[in-house]
Amino acid sequence: MGTHNHNHSHNYSEYFKFSGKPKIWSLIAILIGFLSVGYGFLTDHAERTFANLLLMSYYVTCVAAAGLFFLALQYVAQAGWSAGLLRIPQAFAKVLPVAALLLIIICAGGLFTHNLYHHWNAEGLSDPNSPHFDSIIANKAVFLNVPFFLTRLVVFLGLYSIFSFLLTKFSANEDLEGGLSSYKKSIKWSAIFLIIFGFTTPIWAFDTIMSLEAHWFSTMFGWYNFAAMWVSGLCAITLTIILLKKSGHLSWINENHLHDLGKFIFAFSIFWTYVWFAQFLLIYYANMPEETVYFYKRWEPEYLPWFWLNIFMNFLSPLLILMTRDAKRRSKTLMYVCILLLAGHWLDYYMMIMPGTVEGHRGFGIIEIGIAIGFVGLFTFLMLYQLSKKALAPIHHPFLEESLHHQI
């Protein structure tokens, strides 16, 4: 079909059949997730369970949003190398509406049960006559109040979901009709999306994560979260591609494409460190009590080993392992680094969320692991289901042929 060239024999219109082991295991994982949530609530760990639900739903929404961002970026850059692998970020983007809905439900649940966001959402915090009056929170109440908070979340995630619908629809039309009109529309709407995304993701991070410790703030926090989102999204995309290739799909993706993805992961791991360190250094250097409280908490013996492990996993290991060209081209090495970084960014989010919610009552056990497994299963299930609905290559993408000859 389509762009077929007699020199090579790739079956671009092959479908991924979602059945068998991946389906069973992702369903089992979802079940484990449900059981762990039940276990958490029944054993009187509501706050810890909510913190973990927030962590994983935010993580999964971020990975899905990173898929959409990847897609938009490739269209706006009119990139040729990635044309053959666009169906994977597209499947990610299609998970976004469901993930976003879950995140909104969990945030709202946490708000109204006071299990999350109690730093700014509690009785009398902004009432000068109340014994609980808190002038810092009162000053922020114009921005940090329940209706406006939920409106922002719904509007931002709703907007992203609309764009994920648009961009995947254009690509589906392109499959049916060919021609350049879908591609041109994709470029236009991607550009609009990137502008909106760029301005709203920091606020999204401020709201969902930073406001857990509402007395503290950092203007770097938005970009820090964006870096984490982008690295973990790239790792998830790469891991999906490698696993699909292992199961005999995507014959047109070769080590050159993996090399580029590996460079992306390498570079943005360093970017993550850069932003992390920029936030840390300014707070360390200025040494103002209202700012240092954030790192003071994370420097307690409860969190200190995890603090260092975070840097080790997310900075040192990709730096040292992915440094050479060969490491980025060997799918096995790349696969392990992707898994390591996905776990690393779980820890990164853990370090952002837990000290502000459960503080000293931190735990690492059935609740953490079970909920993480549950959300990974949910994401895998939804993503593979979306992936199985369309051919594995965008068969009429104008740069598909160029993607095939990508060589670095």
Place this chain on the structure above:
Amino acid sequence: MSNAKYILGHFEDPDDLMHGIDQLQTNDISIYDVFTPMPIHGIEAKLGVKRSRLPIVAFCCGLTGTIAAFSMIYYMLVIDWPIDIGGKPAFAFPDFVPIMFEVTVLFCSFGIVGMFFFRNHLFPGRAPRVMDLRATNDRFIIAIDAKKNPHPDKIDSLLKGAGAVEVMHNDRKYVSYE
């Protein structure tokens, strides 16, 4: 013809050039070098060109920069003139990091640019040595060392057969800009 040092096959089309390389290689004729006005995918692998060692230079220069920056700041802020900044110890490592990073980048970038020019004999004011002027313009050129390959007629016919528009036998290795 016996004085010829290098045989240059001129091609007008990169596909013909690749075909020419194949022809020469199947006939065991060693290729000295190939000059093209634009990069051609896969040509390094075909010619067996080794990967550049520039990354090693980059690493060494970068490491030199890191060490230089660290020793400089350490000497200034800890040994020579310790200053109390916000009650912090004189050896406040996080403060060192940005400078160490920047000096690493500086040494690394200057180092690799310098090494690149050095290895390619490109110095300011020096006329570049090229084997044929049209290789930077519109011709794709295969250069063959005539002393190492004894059958010039065979080379001629192979090149012509592969689509060479011109075959030159040069007595001098480089044509210089004068």
